[in-house]
Amino acid sequence: MIRFEDPASFAQALAELPEPDAPALDAARARQADLTKPAGSLGRLEDIAVFMAGWQRRERPRADRIRAAIFAGNHGVATRGVSAYPPEVTAQMVANFHAGGAAINALTAACGAELAIVALDLDRPTGDIACRPAMSEAECLAALNAGAAAVSDESDLALLGEMGIGNTTPAAALAAQVFGGSAQDWVGRGTGLDEAGLARKAEAVTAALALHGPYCNGAFETLRRLGGREIAAMAGAALAARHLRVPVLLDGFITCAAMAPLLADNPRFLAHCLAGHCSAEAGHVRLLERFGLDPLLHLGMRLGEGSGAAVAAQIVRSALAAHGGMATFAEAAVAGAA
Ligand SMILES: O=C(O)c1ccc[n+]([C@@H]2O[C@H](COP(=O)([O-])O)[C@@H](O)[C@H]2O)c1
Numbered sequence: 272m273i274r275f276e277d278p279a280s281f282a283q284a285l286a287e288l289p290e291p292d293a294p295a296l297d298a299a300r301a302r303q304a305d306l307t308k309p310a311g312s313l314g315r316l317e318d319i320a321v322f323m324a325g326w327q328r329r330e331r332p333r334a335d336r337i338r339a340a341i342f343a344g345n346h347g348v349a350t351r352g353v354s355a356y357p358p359e360v361t362a363q364m365v366a367n368f369h370a371g372g373a374a375i376n377a378l379t380a381a382c383g384a385e386l387a388i389v390a391l392d393l394d395r396p397t398g399d400i401a402c403r404p405a406m407s408e409a410e411c412l413a414a415l416n417a418g419a420a421a422v423s424d425e426s427d428l429a430l431l432g433e434m435g436i437g438n439t440t441p442a443a444a445l446a447a448q449v450f451g452g453s454a455q456d457w458v459g460r461g462t463g464l465d466e467a468g469l470a471r472k473a474e475a476v477t478a479a480l481a482l483h484g485p486y487c488n489g490a491f492e493t494l495r496r497l498g499g500r501e502i503a504a505m506a507g508a509a510l511a512a513r514h515l516r517v518p519v520l521l522d523g524f525i526t527c528a529a530m531a532p533l534l535a536d537n538p539r540f541l542a543h544c545l546a547g548h549c550s551a552e553a554g555h556v557r558l559l560e561r562f563g564l565d566p567l568l569h570l571g572m573r574l575g576e577g578s579g580a581a582v583a584a585q586i587v588r589s590a591l592a593a594h595g596g597m598a599t600f601a602e603a604a605v606a607g608a609a
């Protein structure tokens with residue numbers, strides 16, 4: 272299990288990232304070229320199979336053991352009227368996850384994924400980022416480690432997602448801090464905010480950037496000041512997954528915003544990640560552009576909970592079913608290209 276002892280060991284883990292296995296990448300590419308189809312005709316499904324092969328270090332990667340890790344947190348900034356829903360919905364939805372009644376329960380069942388729900392101190396909201404840091408050093412480290420602990424080296428693929436009323440506000444602050452631009456460039460309607468709410472949200476993000484911006488020197492400090500527990504947990508989970516060589520399917524705007532500070536410190540950080548979908552939250556398409564990631568799906572979803580990642584996992588399963596299950600030209604006695 273991966274554990275970050277202190278901010279310095281987190282920074283070191285981020286600096287020393289493993290890369291995909293070159294022989295497995297070559298073997299998977301060669302297999303793709305041998306399968307009974309015109310070269311390149313399975314489009315991005317071919318790229319997905321090769322990507323999975325590199326991280327799993329095998330020519331025929333698997334998607335039998337998929338784990339969705341969904342992290343929940345509450346946010347001090349939610350008291351500023353920046354969400355269409357009240358903060359108590361976070362804990363109520365966690366109860367719904369445990370009872371099996373949420374979208375993510377249905378969608379993980381549909382793609383054959385195991386579901387791990389990690390609720391992070393829901394009765395202790397983070398500090399209001401507009402006037403103080405979200406977390407202490409110890410709180411941020413605990414959240415990063417809760418994320419790392421939720422990743423299993425036995426997984427073929429990890430899906431990351433979140434639940435946290437108000438969390439599109441810290442997500443917008445993280446995106447603006449890392450990639451620049453004004454609060455207005457990154458705030459969106461989240462759960463369905465009205466015009467006045469959107470103005471309050473932009474104001475909160477502007478205040479947070481002015482207060483914390485000068486001190487955001489590195490991924491840890493940026494997550495600690497502008498993030499939240501479930502946001503730091505997703506960052507810790509993605510970094511742990513990288514060291515365990517478990518490929519990751521990212522969910523929506525908040526999940527991606529959690530990755531931004533790590534990408535700022537190491538431009539190779541997202542090499543083990545696929546973007547599951549492009550959410551309807553306005554800033555998501557911009558974040559994905561900055562990441563250089565082409566999302567697998569555009570379904571107009573904006574739920575969170577890992578729901579977009581769970582739907583995209585079906586695409587990954589299809590890619591690997593074709594890659595592993597098809598006959599080669601030689602096996603099927605089919606003539607190759609003239
Ligand atoms: O995944 C997304 O892109 C996404 C976009 C908008 C809202 N959400 C979900 O809605 C909540 C955050 O929205 P809000 O308006 O409360 O900041 C949180 O629980 C997220 O899971 C998620």
Ligand SMILES: Cc1cc2nc[nH]c2cc1C
Pocket residue numbers: 356360364433434435462574575576
């Ligand atoms: C009901 C509800 C479910 C959610 N799931 C993720 N974010 C959510 C926000 C609300 C409001």
